Amino acid sequence: MRRPTCLLFVLCLAACLLAGCAPQSEAPQPTATPAPTHTPVEEEPAEPAYETLEGINPYTGLPQGENYPAGKRGVAVMINNVKGALPQSGINSADLLYEMVTEGGVTRLMAVYRDYANMPVVGPIRSARDQHVQLMLPLECLYAHIGGSTYANVLLDVFHCPGYRSLDGKYRNFYWIDQERRKTMDQDYCVYTDGPTLAAALEKFGLDTDFGYEMPQTFRFVGADEPARVLEDGVAKQVYLRFSGYTDCEFRYDETTGRYAKWEFGEPQVDEGDGGAQYQADNLFILFTEITKYPDGVLSQVDLSGQGYGYYFCDGRYERVRWMKGAASSPLRILRLDGxxxxxxxxxxxxxxxxxxxDQFEYFRIDDQPVE
Structure with missing residues (x-):
């Protein structure tokens, strides 16, 4: 592809990501048991209309605590998730953990921490992808990564993230190479950071760590002093999903912790920095969308511009939901199924x-049963 043509394509991509563009069609009115679909939204979705709660961590809904970093941004860190890069560090401490395919059926994680200064050792750090950037932007957080795809870099440039909110690999002070791992592994599997190292680099390079108004809530949370909500659609003690022929994972509900523990590649997914403890989460959101290839035939294009169906799991139960996003900076919303x-x-x-x-929905299982 000649350079002018390539540049034109990249600029068109950026415009699409910003506008959430797609062919316009009528949004679906979901039924009680919808088939998984993805549909463009008629117009840019409205901001969430619910009342935000005071005194909580906006990423988790939990009480802020004594050392809450009021007025400071959080941070999102890209984490390698190929088999050879395991085990990872820092995933158990993440307030939010996002997973999507990037290329070749491989997934990449984006771990989000509300308090970057007290973040544990995290890694191995990997490069940015535009699908992760689109979920990072509405969180108003900092972004740590080593390099990025053309599409991700265009999107970061459009939102003025480099030198403002984005720490790329060129800021060498924010990470280190684990020399012991490097003896037997590729360097892409050996890059790490932690809170003190990141905080020092942010100060050195003068990135914007301050947030001048109330941090937006990721979800509409039940009040921390209110009873947990019981999900409506049924019991879910085991969840299986497949991202591709390369990557699948399973979650099993742990009655003792009241959380879902994750298996990947048939083995427990563990946090080396947390003494080898298995990754667990309170809430699971499994959301389905159209995933195709970019024109290079390699990178995965995850369509976040519209709306689709998904599943919310918590406390050993589940319910069907809708998700909706739109432009790159619009929040990901989890909506009721009633339309x-x-x-x-x-x-x-x-x-x-x-x-x-x-295309992976046919493999999706709840308690070993296909989902209709």
Whole structure:
């Protein structure tokens, strides 16, 4: 592809991501048991209309605590998730953990922490992808990554993130290479950071760590002093999903902790920095959308511009939901299935969010049963 043509394509991509563009069609009115679909939204979705809660961590809905970093941004860190990069560090401490395919069926994680200064050792750090950037932007957080795809870099440039909110690999002070791992692994599997290292780099390079108004809530949370909401559609002690022929995962509900523990590649997904403890989350959101290839035939294009169906799991139960987004900076919203614009009430806690291709829905299982 000649350079002018390539540049034109990249600029068109940026415009589409900003506008959430797609062919216009009537939004579906979901039924009680919808088939998984993805539909463009008629217009840019409205901001969430629910009343925000005071005194909570906006990423988890949990009480802020004594050392809450009021007025400071959180941080999102890209984490390698190929088999050879395991085990990872820092995933158990993430307030939010996003997972999506990037290329070749491989998924990448984006771990989000409300308090960057007290973040544990996190890694191995990997490069930015535009689908993750679109979920990072509405969180108003900082962004740590090593390099990025053309599409991700265009999007970061459009939102003026480099040198403002985005720490790329060129800011060498924000990460280090684990030399012991480097003896036997590729360097892409050996890059790490932690709170003190990141905080020092942010100060050195003068990135914008301050947030001048109330941090937006990720979800519409149940009040921390209120009873947990019981999900409506049934019991879910085991959840299986497949991202591709390369990557699948399973969650099993742990009655002792009241959380979902994750398996990946047939093994427990563990946090090396947390003494090898298995990753667990309070809330699971498994959301289905159209995933295709960009024109290069390699990178995955995850369509976040419209709306689709998904499943919310908590406390060993589940319910069907809708998701809606739009432009790159618009928040991801989890809505009731009845076709209203009412955001689902989410129980406080750490959340795992997966965007999964519609072509993988046939493999999706709840308690070993196909989902109709």
């Amino acid at each position: 209203t614009e009412e955001d689902v009430l989410v129980n406080p806690g750490q959340s795992y969010i997966a965007m999964v291709g519609l």
